[in-house]
Amino acid sequence: MTGDEIRPSRLHWWWLVGALTALSAVVLVAALLGAVHLDPSSVVVSLFDRLPFVDVDSGLTDREEAILWDLRMPRIVLGGLVGATLAVAGGAYQGSFRNPLADPYLLGVAAGAGLGATIAIAYGPSIPSTPFGPLPLLAFLGGIGGVAATYAIGYSVRAGRTAVTLILAGVAVAAFLTAVQTYLQQRNAETLREVYGWILGRLSTVGWTEVWMVLPYVAVATVVILAGARRLDVLSVGDDEAVTLGVDPTRVRLVTVLAATLGTAAVVAVSGLIGFVGIIVPHTIRIVFGTSYRIVLPLSVVFGAAFLILADLLARTISAPAEIPIGVVTAFFGAPFFAAVLRSSRGLGS
Amino acid sequence: MTLALSLIDIRVRFDDATILDSVELAVERGEWVGLIGPNGAGKTTLLRAITGAAPFEGTVEINGKQLLAMKRRELARSVALVPQHPVLPPGMRVVDYVVLGRTPHLGEVTGPSRHDLDVVASVLEALSLSEFVDREVTTLSGGELQRVVIARALAQESPILLLDEPTTALDIGKQQAVLELVDRLRRERDLTVLSAMHDLTIAGQFPDRLVMLSGGSVVAEGRGRDVLNPELIRVHFGAEVRIFDDDFDGIVVVPVRSQEDINASNPRPTK
Numbered sequence: 001m002t003g004d005e006i007r008p009s010r011l012h013w014w015w016l017v018g019a020l021t022a023l024s025a026v027v028l029v030a031a032l033l034g035a036v037h038l039d040p041s042s043v044v045v046s047l048f049d050r051l052p053f054v055d056v057d058s059g060l061t062d063r064e065e066a067i068l069w070d071l072r073m074p075r076i077v078l079g080g081l082v083g084a085t086l087a088v089a090g091g092a093y094q095g096s097f098r099n100p101l102a103d104p105y106l107l108g109v110a111a112g113a114g115l116g117a118t119i120a121i122a123y124g125p126s127i128p129s130t131p132f133g134p135l136p137l138l139a140f141l142g143g144i145g146g147v148a149a150t151y152a153i154g155y156s157v158r159a160g161r162t163a164v165t166l167i168l169a170g171v172a173v174a175a176f177l178t179a180v181q182t183y184l185q186q187r188n189a190e191t192l193r194e195v196y197g198w199i200l201g202r203l204s205t206v207g208w209t210e211v212w213m214v215l216p217y218v219a220v221a222t223v224v225i226l227a228g229a230r231r232l233d234v235l236s237v238g239d240d241e242a243v244t245l246g247v248d249p250t251r252v253r254l255v256t257v258l259a260a261t262l263g264t265a266a267v268v269a270v271s272g273l274i275g276f277v278g279i280i281v282p283h284t285i286r287i288v289f290g291t292s293y294r295i296v297l298p299l300s301v302v303f304g305a306a307f308l309i310l311a312d313l314l315a316r317t318i319s320a321p322a323e324i325p326i327g328v329v330t331a332f333f334g335a336p337f338f339a340a341v342l343r344s345s346r347g348l349g350s
Numbered sequence: 351m352t353l354a355l356s357l358i359d360i361r362v363r364f365d366d367a368t369i370l371d372s373v374e375l376a377v378e379r380g381e382w383v384g385l386i387g388p389n390g391a392g393k394t395t396l397l398r399a400i401t402g403a404a405p406f407e408g409t410v411e412i413n414g415k416q417l418l419a420m421k422r423r424e425l426a427r428s429v430a431l432v433p434q435h436p437v438l439p440p441g442m443r444v445v446d447y448v449v450l451g452r453t454p455h456l457g458e459v460t461g462p463s464r465h466d467l468d469v470v471a472s473v474l475e476a477l478s479l480s481e482f483v484d485r486e487v488t489t490l491s492g493g494e495l496q497r498v499v500i501a502r503a504l505a506q507e508s509p510i511l512l513l514d515e516p517t518t519a520l521d522i523g524k525q526q527a528v529l530e531l532v533d534r535l536r537r538e539r540d541l542t543v544l545s546a547m548h549d550l551t552i553a554g555q556f557p558d559r560l561v562m563l564s565g566g567s568v569v570a571e572g573r574g575r576d577v578l579n580p581e582l583i584r585v586h587f588g589a590e591v592r593i594f595d596d597d598f599d600g601i602v603v604v605p606v607r608s609q610e611d612i613n614a615s616n617p618r619p620t621k
Binding site: 003008238 | 398401402403421423424426427436438440441442446449450451454459462464470471480484
């Protein structure tokens with residue numbers, strides 16, 4: 001038997017091409033659907049027109065161009081960034097904690113980031129959001145605090161500790177942080193509406209501001225997480241065995257969790273609390289393509305983006321012209337999915 | 351004399367409990383040393399200390415080099431461990447599990463090279479695992495799984511192989527098969543083997559030398575027939591045994607019930 005005859009799991013390039021094709025199709029559909037009808041072929045031409053070194057006339061009027069590029073596309077791109085980040089962060093948390101139920105929403109990360117964001121909105125200077133303003137910073141600190149508390153409580157349980165213990169700790173932390181956040185929100189009634197709309201999760205944007213705000217964080221977080229994919233595979237055989245294979249489990253976990261929390265906090269700061277994306281997307285990829293993190297994480301980026309753009313499309317079209325909060329859409333599909341994962345997870349004891 | 355492994359005054363404490371106390375151990379290159387001792391004697395902790403997984407005081411030298419001065423990956427290329435209770439990731443295939451053994455040889459970002467896959471393939475073939483490559487590790491039987499875990503350790507190509515009770519979950523035939531395999535690999539690949547062992551008869555038959563740990567200290571050391579004596583086993587295991595030793599079959603340790611216990615459980619009928 002030689003090396004040619006064995007086929008270790010890896011990410012095939014045609015999977016990635018297929019995923020990107022699916023994402024492009026979703027983007028196109030989302031760009032076409034809305035209150036104002038746009039001519040499909042003109043939209044396609046206009047999308048191409050924005051590519052570097054391409055200059056073609058789409059035939060869209062200025063008003064139609066504005067609808068496409070100042071209203072729909074920022075929202076689509078933001079949805080893609082948020083979905084990609086939540087999905088890849090979910091996969092990263094699952095690998096770090098060796099826990100199939102881990103998700104930014106369930107670990108207290110989102111609630112912590114929410115509290116931080118509320119403090120920033122209620123007490124912060126009312127300056128426009130920038131990538132390095134108080135809102136992302138406080139959201140990040142809150143997110144780190146949330147996941148740290150969850151981890152500390154979950155791992156202080158010695159007897160009978162299972163994967164579910166960590167999630168229960170996350171529920172307790174999230175409930176506490178949400179209580180504090182609600183209190184602050186009531187005390188500052190003038191920002192109530194802003195905060196409330198934010199909690200339910202929303203992708204309504206003001207042009208490209210939010211996109212530029214989250215992009216640096218999302219890029220850094222994604223690159224760090226993807227670079228650690230193979231080490232997460234090593235971590236899956238246990239901490240002691242990772243050590244015997246030359247990998248420092250504590251460092252891998254720290255770097256991965258920090259990166260995932262950074263990305264999550266940034267997107268939570270602009271999109272609010274959108275749950276379950278981090279569970280639905282990585283698990284579906286595991287079932288279809290394989291369980292190696294070298295497969296799960298890169299595909300989570302692409303399919304996470306496509307998933308959230310679709311969810312947002314549903315949120316804004318189902319009862320148009322009214323909008324359903326996108327967090328409601330993801331929870332509607334995500335909660336039953338979570339129940340299915342819970343049922344099928346074998347060997348949940350950690 | 352070339353020492354593969356040298357432990358000098360090793361102490362391990364967890365919280366307030368002393369798990370290992372002043373352990374000294376020297377293993378020559380190519381030698382097979384068996385660690386025996388009652389449950390909780392510190393056998394697993396000793397193996398974990400040598401892999402760098404358990405913090406210790408004292409000096410561990412691997413091929414003459416201080417363990418604490420070695421980088422993690424360098425240590426992993428020198429020492430491989432077959433754990434007693436391997437963690438089996440759901441959905442992971444045998445080939446991916448064994449490829450993990452190449453981790454200390456891979457770069458930070460690059461995947462396994464052609465050479466890495468050749469090593470994995472030859473290990474799989476040597477352990478008769480070729481037909482299992484695409485099976486999921488969670489679906490294997492005890493004997494198959496033990497061979498897969500050994501395959502992962504061998505794929506590391508580390509000259510020192512640590513085994514933590516490698517045969518505990520196996521039936522008697524699989525026990526012999528796995529240990530004969532270890533012995534064959536040791537000779538073919540010039541490995542140094544340190545194995546924690548549960549079954550005293552098997553411990554008397556395979557390793558070149560035995561070390562008995564009890565309460566975190568070495569209490570006896572030497573050839574099988576020196577260490578396996580009824581008095582030591584009574585004191586440290588709390589067991590009554592009879593030992594048969596002949597040149598043909600080797601040493602056989604048989605538990606027996608004491609005459610008092612037998613009398614107590616079968617009182618003579620009173621008239």
